[in-house]
Amino acid sequence: MKIGVLGAGQLGRMLALSAYPLGHKMRFLALSEEDPSSLLGKTFIHNNNPEVIKKFSEESDVVTYESENTDLKIVNEITSTTEVYPGEMSLRLTQHRGLEKNLLNKLNIPCAPFELVNNVSELTQAVTKIGLPAILKTTKDGYDGKGQFLLRSESQINEAWEAMSGAESILERFINFKRELSLIAVRGANGDLKYYPLVENSHHEGILRLTVAPAQEVSDSLQKKAENYMQALITEINHVGVLTLELFDSDDDLIVNEIAPRVHNSGHWTIEGAQTSQFENHIRAITNCPLGETSVKNRFNAMINIIGKLGPTKKVLETSNAHLHLYDKKERENRKLGHITITSDSYQDLQKSIKNLSDFLP
Ligand code: AMP
Numbered sequence: 001m002k003i004g005v006l007g008a009g010q011l012g013r014m015l016a017l018s019a020y021p022l023g024h025k026m027r028f029l030a031l032s033e034e035d036p037s038s039l040l041g042k043t044f045i046h047n048n049n050p051e052v053i054k055k056f057s058e059e060s061d062v063v064t065y066e067s068e069n070t071d072l073k074i075v076n077e078i079t080s081t082t083e084v085y086p087g088e089m090s091l092r093l094t095q096h097r098g099l100e101k102n103l104l105n106k107l108n109i110p111c112a113p114f115e116l117v118n119n120v121s122e123l124t125q126a127v128t129k130i131g132l133p134a135i136l137k138t139t140k141d142g143y144d145g146k147g148q149f150l151l152r153s154e155s156q157i158n159e160a161w162e163a164m165s166g167a168e169s170i171l172e173r174f175i176n177f178k179r180e181l182s183l184i185a186v187r188g189a190n191g192d193l194k195y196y197p198l199v200e201n202s203h204h205e206g207i208l209r210l211t212v213a214p215a216q217e218v219s220d221s222l223q224k225k226a227e228n229y230m231q232a233l234i235t236e237i238n239h240v241g242v243l244t245l246e247l248f249d250s251d252d253d254l255i256v257n258e259i260a261p262r263v264h265n266s267g268h269w270t271i272e273g274a275q276t277s278q279f280e281n282h283i284r285a286i287t288n289c290p291l292g293e294t295s296v297k298n299r300f301n302a303m304i305n306i307i308g309k310l311g312p313t314k315k316v317l318e319t320s321n322a323h324l325h326l327y328d329k330k331e332r333e334n335r336k337l338g339h340i341t342i343t344s345d346s347y348q349d350l351q352k353s354i355k356n357l358s359d360f361l362p
Helices: 010-022 050-058 072-079 088-094 097-106 120-130 154-163 220-236 278-286 313-318 347-356
Strands: 002-006 025-030 042-045 062-065 114-117 134-138 148-151 169-173 179-187 193-195 199-204 207-213 241-249 254-260 300-307 322-326 336-344
Touching: 002 010, 002 072, 010 025, 010 278, 025 050, 042 050, 050 072, 062 278, 072 088, 088 097, 088 254, 097 114, 097 169, 097 220, 097 254, 114 120, 120 134, 120 154, 120 169, 134 154, 148 154, 179 220, 179 278, 193 220, 220 241, 220 254, 241 278, 300 347, 313 322, 336 347
Parallel strands: 002 025, 002 062, 025 042
Antiparallel strands: 114 169, 134 148, 134 169, 179 193, 179 199, 179 241, 199 207, 207 300, 241 254, 300 336, 322 336
């Protein structure tokens, strides 16, 4: 099939790398010829030109997207002629933190208490209701911790609101979590559903730096709880493709932080670590093919992001159980340039390799 991707970043690139062995062709709706996917398929530089978007959709049998910040207008235009998976509802609900949290509340899935705020006086009232510390986040366009302010005292209310540049925001209770986990699942058009194991994520300044997969010390009941949240959600929105839940594991409960309607950075370890990668399973789902096994190939896996600077990449190639994935992006502060996956049958050995590659960690 001809698969169109809205966006041409590293996720599109890795989708293409897993789509080719299955015999598909790729098309990308890109912003520039420099984008990481642009050499991996026919690329349409759109600049919001409706003619280019029309051509892209005519040349695609099915369309998917690589970011929750994808323009809904473009998706709606394409949907009138070409199937888009995941559907418009998945995108609409996950583009707005308020809609996302209302959906979680409706399904009785725990998330941090929140209030929508549009000005300083609403923020002041919200602080009274939610309590401090709390996090103020723009409802839209936030990623990697961007558009967020941690409020510790009432004296910061004006400063916090200014940091949102007037954008509609939510104030969220600060959750004292033990660790951050994520759950990735894939659902086919026929409703088939498969889950990857819970993984543990470490962030620095809002950016994911290290994933350990599967997460250690996960009871069957914790995995099941996360899967139950996922099942309720993914079925409710009739999602087709990969869906990710970012979770806080706290003493009180397992709490959903965010929903991503796409392949996720915390699932990059699946390229070498799982029977079928998240990318291949996404492609299988959107092309209405049977889903692949999601079990792990090696007992222990890790993923380290390469951020800002390429660093000593040769060292990765010298590490026998490590694999290098670069995205063909120029060095820039805080930019995701690539990742490393590490696989092992022993936890000690995995930790040794992580330590050996600690130049890539903050
Ligand atoms: P987000 O953009 O919502 O994924 O947030 C980025 C990071 O900020 C998360 O990975 C957490 O480390 C932290 N964070 C976000 N929301 C909260 C919260 N309500 N309580 C504590 N930490 C949070």
